[in-house]
Amino acid sequence: MSEEAWAEARGPDSAGPLSQDQLLRLSGILGIYQSLELFFSKPMARDWLTKPNDGPLFGGLRPVDAALAGGLPMIVQIRDHVDALLQGN
Incomplete structure (x- = not known):
């Protein structure tokens, strides 16, 4: 979701429901944070998405x-990656 769309969606005048794509992206991001908070301490879990990562x-x-560059497919890959870390893979 672009910054403009996000600002509009969270604003007080937002009247419309989220699209299926937006719901999937939101679900993916929430799942990533949930797994990160189970795997890392809170400060690291909160910062992980914004730190450079040399992983493949x-x-x-x-x-x-x-x-952002890869869209929903990359969000799913990142979620799978973080879930694998949590499972010890």
Whole structure:
């Protein structure tokens, strides 16, 4: 979701429901944070998405930048990656 769309969606005049795509993206991001908070301490869990990551999935990008560039497919990959960390894989 663009910053403009996000500002509109969270504003007091927002009247419309979220689209299926927006709901899927939101679900993915919430799932990522949930797994991160189970795996890391709170400060690291909160910062993980915004720190550069040298892992093969990110190639030095911040996970948030990879998610923005790759859209929903990348959000799903990041969620799978974080879930695998949580499961010890």
